[in-house]
Amino acid sequence: MVSRLPGCSSLAQFCQKLNRVKTLEADMMETALNRCLSTMDLTLLGFGGMVGSGLYVLTGTVAKDVAGPAVILSYIFAGFTSLLAALCYAEFGSRVPKTGSAYMFTYVSVGEIWAFLIGWNVILEYVIGGAAVARAWSGYLDSIFNHKIQNFTETHIGRWNVPLLAPSPDMLAAAILLVATAFITCGAKVASWMNHLFAAVSIGVILFILIFGFILADPRNFSAVEGGFSPFGFSGIMAGSATCFYAFVGFDVIAASSEEARNPQKAVPIATALSLGLATLAYTLVSAALTLMVPWHSLNPDSALSDAFYRRGYAWAGFIVAIGSICAMNTVLLCNLFSVPRIAYAMSEDGLLFKVFARVNPVTKVPVIGIVLFGILMAILAMVFDLESLVQFLSIGTLLAYTFVAASTIVLRYQTDKAKRSETPPPNPSPQTQDGGGLKEYESFSDKLQLVERQKAAKERREPGQLKSSFEPYLHFLTDFVPGEVVTVAVISLVLCTICLCCILVFGISHLQLPQWAYVLFIVFFAIGFLLSLFLIWIHEQHQKLNTFQVPLVPLIPGISILLNVYLMLKLSLLTWVRFSIWIVIGFLIYFGYGIWHSKENLKEPKPRNVVARYVVLPSGSLVETVQTVQPDTLDTMGMAEVTGEGVSR
Numbered sequence: 250m251v252s253r254l255p256g257c258s259s260l261a262q263f264c265q266k267l268n269r270v271k272t273l274e275a276d277m278m279e280t281a282l283n284r285c286l287s288t289m290d291l292t293l294l295g296f297g298g299m300v301g302s303g304l305y306v307l308t309g310t311v312a313k314d315v316a317g318p319a320v321i322l323s324y325i326f327a328g329f330t331s332l333l334a335a336l337c338y339a340e341f342g343s344r345v346p347k348t349g350s351a352y353m354f355t356y357v358s359v360g361e362i363w364a365f366l367i368g369w370n371v372i373l374e375y376v377i378g379g380a381a382v383a384r385a386w387s388g389y390l391d392s393i394f395n396h397k398i399q400n401f402t403e404t405h406i407g408r409w410n411v412p413l414l415a416p417s418p419d420m421l422a423a424a425i426l427l428v429a430t431a432f433i434t435c436g437a438k439v440a441s442w443m444n445h446l447f448a449a450v451s452i453g454v455i456l457f458i459l460i461f462g463f464i465l466a467d468p469r470n471f472s473a474v475e476g477g478f479s480p481f482g483f484s485g486i487m488a489g490s491a492t493c494f495y496a497f498v499g500f501d502v503i504a505a506s507s508e509e510a511r512n513p514q515k516a517v518p519i520a521t522a523l524s525l526g527l528a529t530l531a532y533t534l535v536s537a538a539l540t541l542m543v544p545w546h547s548l549n550p551d552s553a554l555s556d557a558f559y560r561r562g563y564a565w566a567g568f569i570v571a572i573g574s575i576c577a578m579n580t581v582l583l584c585n586l587f588s589v590p591r592i593a594y595a596m597s598e599d600g601l602l603f604k605v606f607a608r609v610n611p612v613t614k615v616p617v618i619g620i621v622l623f624g625i626l627m628a629i630l631a632m633v634f635d636l637e638s639l640v641q642f643l644s645i646g647t648l649l650a651y652t653f654v655a656a657s658t659i660v661l662r663y664q665t666d667k668a669k670r671s672e673t674p675p676p677n678p679s680p681q682t683q684d685g686g687g688l689k690e691y692e693s694f695s696d697k698l699q700l701v702e703r704q705k706a707a708k709e710r711r712e713p714g715q716l717k718s719s720f721e722p723y724l725h726f727l728t729d730f731v732p733g734e735v736v737t738v739a740v741i742s743l744v745l746c747t748i749c750l751c752c753i754l755v756f757g758i759s760h761l762q763l764p765q766w767a768y769v770l771f772i773v774f775f776a777i778g779f780l781l782s783l784f785l786i787w788i789h790e791q792h793q794k795l796n797t798f799q800v801p802l803v804p805l806i807p808g809i810s811i812l813l814n815v816y817l818m819l820k821l822s823l824l825t826w827v828r829f830s831i832w833i834v835i836g837f838l839i840y841f842g843y844g845i846w847h848s849k850e851n852l853k854e855p856k857p858r859n860v861v862a863r864y865v866v867l868p869s870g871s872l873v874e875t876v877q878t879v880q881p882d883t884l885d886t887m888g889m890a891e892v893t894g895e896g897v898s899r
Contacts, residue, residue, distance in 0.1 A: 268360035269850050277346055280508050283437055283614035288516040290441045291503045293448045295524030297580025298499025300451065300531055301382060305574040307496055308536050309553020316489030318471055318540040319479035321533055323489030328529030331497035333810035334651040335525050336800045337658040339518035342504035343797040346513035349595030350505040351650035358657040365844055367653050368596045369836035370646030372589055376623060379585035380630035386578040387422040393571050415635040422631035430624025433586045436613040437509045444583050447576040454573025455531050458554060462538030465561050475544045491817055496532060498647045500525055505588045518798035590619035601844035645821055645829050652814045655807035656740055662791050662803050663714045663736040711790045720788045736786050743782035743808060747815050750775035755819045783808050
């Protein structure tokens with residue numbers, strides 16, 4: 250009788266496979282890619298990834314419909330929220346200088362299936378984001394020429410009336426993506442030079458807008474006559490922040506490029522801070538100049554900056570703004586096309602995606618096949634889908650990646666170094682033993698005192714994840730756990746309390762229709778759970794100060810980042826969650842059909858073997874045991890072997 254039902258041990262082994270972490274190489278600076286990017290290159294990549302169409306389109310929309318002139322505060326709050334996530338990315342990017350961004354960070358600290366989930370969704374975000382920017386680029390250029398490009402397309406190619414698709418194919422958007430793909434395939438340095446060119450023009454246009462805009466500023470546009478500085482109140486500022494947050498999602502291109510940085514330990518954190526600071530400054534000052542030039546309620550959301558100069562009598566300035574807008578969108582396109590094949594390359598290198606994405610061109614040192622495939626995919630999406638359908642798919646994967654990176658920062662900070670744990674420290678020779686084997690006589694009391702101090706310091710020196718000595722008398726029961734185990738449980742508790750707290754805040758009254766007392770009670774209960782989880786993490790030892798950048802105030806800053814990211818995720822529409830779920834199902838089919846079997850970590854695991862013992866009784870009466878290793882007849886890689894009813898005769 251043969252049974253194929255997995256037992257408890259098989260299920261446990263299966264769960265271990267899902268949560269196995271990536272083991273990093275001893276030399277993390279070794280790579281098949283070309284380490285050629287400087288700090289300035291990374292800074293301009295991050296700046297170009299953030300300051301794109303949002304500056305020219307999003308600012309006017311939020312100012313008119315959501316926050317009014319208080320869009321300035323919305324950008325400041327959104328920039329602060331992004332800074333919390335950026336600090337976590339900077340620590341990982343300098344500590345683990347490998348391409349893959351959030352995927353790699355999750356893989357080395359949380360587990361394989363979660364890393365695949367993050368990488369799969371970040372790929373979606375970059376592909377959809379690139380197609381959406383190309384569509385906006387095409388529409389902006391078409392509006393400059395009075396929609397002659399669209400009319401030409403509809404006349405010579407035609408229209409199609411298909412739900413969820415654009416009224417007509419956008420050939421210009423597809424063409425610009427294919428041209429950008431060709432430049433990206435030439436290598437990281439060529440892509441960086443192109444980004445430098447477009448970023449320089451974009452910065453010049455931003456300076457023009459600021460100088461000329463503040464010259465034309467009229468403080469009366471902030472007065473009560475025009476509705477005041479914050480006509481929509483605090484709720485409008487926060488709603489504007491939720492929208493403006495997505496203007497800062499491009500900074501993770503810096504972490505994705507860390508494997509091509511010359512000195513990632515220093516370049517990644519510096520470039521992250523500089524690019525985010527410059528982007529926040531640009532968004533804040535441009536929104537101030539815009540709302541001071543013309544009343545906020547009269548803005549044109551589609552082309553707010555160009556229209557503002559036109560209404561003040563400077564129509565020629567609109568062409569300069571249009572040039573800056575196109576250059577800014579080009580930088581975002583380059584950043585998207587630069588990042589997505591590198592994340593796919595990292596996943597393919599680990600065996601979780603198909604090997605074709607890991608092929609690096611020996612001349613340009615970039616994954617050319619991945620760049621071309623994703624460039625063609627972006628071009629097809631930009632050609633057939635309209636901008637609104639593409640934008641609805643954005644943001645949720647980015648927020649999920651931010652959440653996992655923040656949680657991974659906490660886990661890795663309190664995680665014990667496996668290499669050090671496996672090493673058993675050599676026994677220290679007795680200080681009282683001399684080389685000749687005799688006992689040493691202490692000449693003074695100070696020698697004995699120094700010995701006691703050294704022994705005390707060695708005893709109090711604790712590894713990461715252990716309970717701090719100052720809390721041991723009060724929480725002694727926590728010392729029974731493996732170092733890092735309590736922190737991992739506390740992080741899970743932190744995330745669960747965050748989800749429950751945000752659900753009550755977002756849906757408690759509107760959807761769940763809770764009474765006031767229950768609403769307040771649940772908020773207090775889950776807030777206490779959130780704070781208690783932070784406290785349990787904080788009372789454990791962290792890694793000592795490393796040579797690389799570290800996030801300050803851990804676990805507070807990552808905890809707040811998780812809270813804000815989950816809150817913004819729950820503010821997204823139901824349709825976005827449905828589409829996200831469909832993409833997740835497709836990803837799981839790839840992972841369980843291919844990734845879990847071809848994972849490099851799966852190949853590193855020792856193969857299980859059967860051991861058969863036989864006992865032989867010698868004439869003298871002694872018992873001899875002989876052990877023989879036998880490979881099982883049927884054993885799959887998931888650890889579920891055929892179990893027969895035959896026993897071993899002894």
